[in-house]
Amino acid sequence: ETGVTQTPRHLVMGMTNKKSLKCEQHLGHNAMYWYKQSAKKPLELMFVYNFKEQTENNSVPSRFSPECPNSSHLFLHLHTLQPEDSALYLCASSRRGGADYEQYFGPGTRLTVT
Amino acid sequence: GDSVTQMEGPVTLSEEAFLTINCTYTATGYPSLFWYVQYPGEGLQLLLKATKADDKGSNKGFEATYRKETTSFHLEKGSVQVSDSAVYFCALSDVGDYNNNDMRFGAGTRLTVKP
Numbered sequence: 001e002t003g004v005t006q007t008p009r010h011l012v013m014g015m016t017n018k019k020s021l022k023c024e025q026h027l028g029h030n031a032m033y034w035y036k037q038s039a040k041k042p043l044e045l046m047f048v049y050n051f052k053e054q055t056e057n058n059s060v061p062s063r064f065s066p067e068c069p070n071s072s073h074l075f076l077h078l079h080t081l082q083p084e085d086s087a088l089y090l091c092a093s094s095r096r097g098g099a100d101y102e103q104y105f106g107p108g109t110r111l112t113v114t
Numbered sequence: 115g116d117s118v119t120q121m122e123g124p125v126t127l128s129e130e131a132f133l134t135i136n137c138t139y140t141a142t143g144y145p146s147l148f149w150y151v152q153y154p155g156e157g158l159q160l161l162l163k164a165t166k167a168d169d170k171g172s173n174k175g176f177e178a179t180y181r182k183e184t185t186s187f188h189l190e191k192g193s194v195q196v197s198d199s200a201v202y203f204c205a206l207s208d209v210g211d212y213n214n215n216d217m218r219f220g221a222g223t224r225l226t227v228k229p
Contacts, residue, residue, distance in 0.1 A: 002159065031215060043203070043219045090157050094215050099208045100146040100165040101215050105157035 003027040006091050006106035014114055015081060021109045023074040023091030031096040032074045033103065034066060037088040049074060050096055081113045116141045120204045120220035127194055127227050135189040135223050137178075137204035145206040147171075147180050147187040152201045152222070161189075161202070194227045201225070 004025045013019050025032065034046040048056035049068040063085075065077040074091055088110050092103040121136040139147065146165040150158040162171030167182035176191045187204060204220040 002157070004157075006157075042221045045217075092158075096215060097209060099144070099215065100163070101207070102148060102160045102163060103158075103215070103217055105150075105159070107155075107157045 004106035021076040025093040029093040033092040035090040118220040123223040145208040150203040
């Protein structure tokens with residue numbers, strides 16, 4: 001138990017569906033992250049939020065839409081996804097502003113796009 | 115930019131064997147270095163870290179030393195167990211734009227330990 005929870009743990013969706021992934025951290029951190037983990041590829045950083053403000057978007061397609069209503073919650077809204085978007089989506093949180101601040105990860109949402 | 119390179123897997127060992135997973139980094143500043151572990155069906159968990167040169171991080175029998183002269187942070191364990199089977203990620207972190215913790219991960223090394 002890392003203090004970061006993600007729901008749902010598994011999601012199957014069609015290419016025309018709209019769904020959302022939820023992340024919540026109970027650690028008092030002020031930075032939150034979305035990562036994509038695909039088989040045979042390195043971990044890809046998608047978005048970074050600091051104090052609810054998006055500070056990084058690594059050229060992620062617009063079919064992925066993040067939302068951070070407060071420093072404890074992070075959402076990833078999904079619409080019109082492609083089969084290649086099937087992956088494990090990981091949320092993480094950390095304190096901000098120090099290189100020695102490790103990131104704490106949730107268990108991930110395994111997404112399958114059919 | 116900053117980057118991490120770790121040995122490719124998979125690595126297969128017998129129980130009680132000695133483990134080394136190599137990790138080297140490239141950085142312009144003074145990063146902190148980490149090893150994370152990912153067990154099947156789970157997210158990444160911090161295994162150990164070191165924040166400055168010559169520091170040794172250790173946890174659960176694993177250890178790694180921050181070597182600035184060789185830009186390395188190799189992971190070692192003297193006697194592995196079946197329960198150590200997982201994917202291991204080397205990572206570095208520095209403070210980047212917007213005061214972000216800019217963390218870079220290696221590609222991961224899958225370890226399988228056989229009884």
